[in-house]
Amino acid sequence: MAVILETTLGDITVDLLTEERPRTCLNFLKLCKMKYYNFCLFHSVQRNFMVQTGDPTGTGRGGESIFSKLYGDQARFFEMETNPRLKHRKVGTVSMVNNGGNMHGSQFLITTREDVDYLDGQHTVFGEVSEGDDVLAKINEAICDNEHRPYQDIRINHTVVLDDPFDDPAGLADHIPDRSPEPTKEQLESGRIGADEAIDDTEGRSQEEVEEMLQEKEAQARTQILEMVGDLPEADVAPPDNVLFVCKLNPVTQDDDLEVIFSRFGEIKWLVRKAVPQGRSLIVKLLLVIRDQKTGDSLCYAFVEFEKPEACEEAYFKMDNVLIDDRRIHVDFSQSVSKVWKGGFNRC
Incomplete structure (x- = not known):
């Protein structure tokens, strides 16, 4: 049947x-x-x-x-x-x-x-x-x-x-x-494009423009998925251009090690917190290496936030595949939104 x-x-x-x-x-x-x-x-x-x-x-x-x-x-x-x-x-x-x-x-x-x-x-x-x-x-x-x-x-x-x-x-x-x-x-009458209406959004575009358009569509699809699972507040949120993602770290690599290595490209961003009991400001370093909440063990990746985007870009070009503590690390721009996906940096 x-x-x-x-x-x-x-x-x-x-x-x-x-x-x-x-x-x-x-x-x-x-x-x-x-x-x-x-x-x-x-x-x-x-x-x-x-x-x-x-x-x-x-x-x-x-x-x-x-x-x-x-x-x-x-x-x-x-x-x-x-x-x-x-x-x-x-x-x-x-x-x-x-x-x-x-x-x-x-x-x-x-x-x-x-x-x-x-x-x-x-x-x-x-x-x-x-x-x-x-x-x-x-x-x-x-x-x-x-x-x-x-x-x-x-x-x-x-x-x-x-x-x-x-x-x-x-x-x-x-x-x-x-x-x-x-x-x-x-x-x-649906208020949409009719089923029999021909649509060719590649007409008049070069091969390079067509590829860029397809990358954009793929990027949008990925960010919509991230938004649905709660990883993004919204699909169109602007990406950070001063945050570097570092992975494949040796578990022995510490925050201070990364700070010494990456600060030669520019100033690492610091967090300012208020120490309420004393009523004065306390300068605290931004956590770099991501660790297990229960054990405190390194998860072998980190985020390095620079004061200036230019420093982040320079570190990206010079630090990929560099040997740190007998491990060749991989660096990438923080990939939280579509224009970073579009750039093709999802290699980790």
């Missing part, structure tokens, strides 16, 4: 688990049969996680089950099927989205990474992609805004039911069109 999703980027074939998820598959098959999914947007694309569609409003807040067409608004949603328990183990797992209260409507998602086990029990697995992995990969690479909505529309144009083991419920025939309907103007 299978359905073909004809999208604006190509065809995806979904094999359905009709025996394990009969009610969910019936809902999906009958919605496909009545062309309910035609022109639905992929309204959420979370790279290397999942893509989501099936909402005719394109907002992620709409959609309804086939049962609402047959029995009215009180049947807009239906209860999720939990037995047997099926898991989101592989790329291309197709799952009906939980609309809250363990109820389903029409929205579904397709995973774009393996072992998304935290979706298990939250959404109902009812199929898997059998053909069209390349198309799924294209959707996964879509450029999106902060709400994971693609800047250029990606839509389901048409659905083809290859095999349907379920009899049509009474009254469904009234909702099945004779042929696939044409989209209305309202359906295609």
Whole structure:
């Protein structure tokens, strides 16, 4: 039992688990049969996680089950099927989205990474992609805004039911069109770049400019990941241009050793703290070598902060691969944001 999703980027074939998820598959098959999914947007694309569609409003807040067409608004949603328990183990797992209260409507998602086990029990697995992995990969690479909505529309144009083991419920025939309907103007007005609009942002650019543009996109993607995991306050935060990252240190190397070695390029920045009991300022050296909080052992890397960026740059060019305490160290600019990633200094 299978359905073909004809999208604006190509065809995806979904094999359905009709025996394990009969009610969910019936809902999906009958919605496909009545062309309910035609022109639905992929309204959420979370790279290397999942893509989501099936909402005719394109907002992620709409959609309804086939049962609402047959029995009215009180049947807009239906209860999720939990037995047997099926898991989101592989790329291309197709799952009906939980609309809250363990109820389903029409929205579904397709995973774009393996072992998304935290979706298990939250959404109902009812199929898997059998053909069209390349198309799924294209959707996964879509450029999106902060709400994971693609800047250029990606839509389901048409659905083809290859095999349907379920009899049509009474009254469904009234909702099945004779042929696939044409989209209305309202359906295609998303406020975004149309799915059929040609975009070539490399046109008129030199090879060097194209490579720089691709590096910029990759940099932005990496910083967005860092922002999501909490390593950055925001993706566009400015990078420090006076901080040097030093790694591959010998565990015996101390702060004072690094200060003596790196201070020849310029003044190392100091911290000023107030000693409250005495009411006077106390000058304290900035910690250089990063250490284990419990044991105090060196983690074999350090950050050296200079007063001036010029000193940091000079140290970068002259200290890489230098021998310190019988170890050849590696130095790099602090890589906390996109323009440093873009520069290609991620070699540690």
